[in-house]
Amino acid sequence: MELQIKEKDGFSYVDEGTGEVLLLLHGLFGALSNWEDVVREFSPDYRVIIPLLPIYDMPLTKAGVPGLMNYVEDFLAAIGLTEPTTVLGNSLGGHVALVYALRNPARVRRLVLTGSSGLFEDSMGGSFPKRGNYAFVQERVGYTFYDPTLATKELVDEVFNVTNSNAKCLRIISIARSAQRHNLGKDLGGIKVPTLLVWGLNDTITPPPVAHEFNRLIAGSELRFLDHCGHAPMMERPREFNAYLRQFLHRTAPQPAVVAA
Template structure:
């Protein structure tokens, strides 16, 4: 495929999360920057506006996968193929579980505002990667990426995630070639979630990446790029 590939980054991530894929894949790659957008639907509208062609391939990682599903809700006719990497589809849980998530995210925001984005990352990002990646150059590159952002962006994206819709009802209606991928050791969006998504999307492919946590595109970049190349080549 030589067309457009929109690569959507996740919470507090920038183009660095897709750097290997941009270099490796045979497509015109575009990585949006979310800025201060505070809803998934606004991010999806940005994707539709920034896409340089009417139809495009669409891949989203983590929160970016939720944005990709919102694009599918708004304009499925524009998406030629879809890849969902390390994502969930569930809304904020009701009751105590939802309040616990909200409180946890607000605590992280307070940390970011009081001590800075790198201090946030040193605590928060430790759950993002396979344990073997902790305190490695890769982990430092994730902290560098977080440090390029700011607490206002974090607040906006937290707001988007706390108000996320239930995306599961969209899955059975997806008809384009679809790849569902996650790290086999992803503690945040684990394999069973992806196996359920794969089962709900007719004709989809499932890829579980060994020795890999939530940051699959950076932790195992060659394997993820190969899976995406195969997905782009599917008829």
């Protein structure tokens, strides 16, 4: 499935299907295509929206979690979306989703977090991008997955081209440091909506103990683990991820109002 990119008021995004809205947020080295299997599975029944986050070209002074959250708010205003949404976030996208939900509780119906930052993350395996070092980038991209063969040459080349730009590297470092500074441990009690946590048992960037801590701090949250899976379950184990997501959406669907006779 080739995702069709739309443009409006300077925003680039995917908008597929009709119905209840699923808002998908990608991670630091992510892209719209990371959610391709989710779009394919759910666009027949839901309206699936994915903004392209301006990680590599946003003003350096705004390159951080709060700046990305403001961008999501501005994007939703630009496309005229005011209804409550289900927000899904992977890695940094999960962090942004949490901050958005805490600031806009009335506009979030449910949360789905997978490999989310916000408590702890090791986004570059303990070090920041090394400009011009292809082998380093290849190793770090492979670090995202349980099966390193998923780190295709195309994906490695994409990340290498990003890290080979001084301007883009500065933004990546600024955003990664912002994510580390903005620990949400004391704030997660404010999340009151149904929340699903889907984690890879082999995630080395936000390891399983991080998932258990999210589960402890977000009251009533559901935690599901996928074996033989790293930091991006919706890419590495799409069938199982989508099954958990569909079950969760059905179980927490708004109930029709009962009209008295």
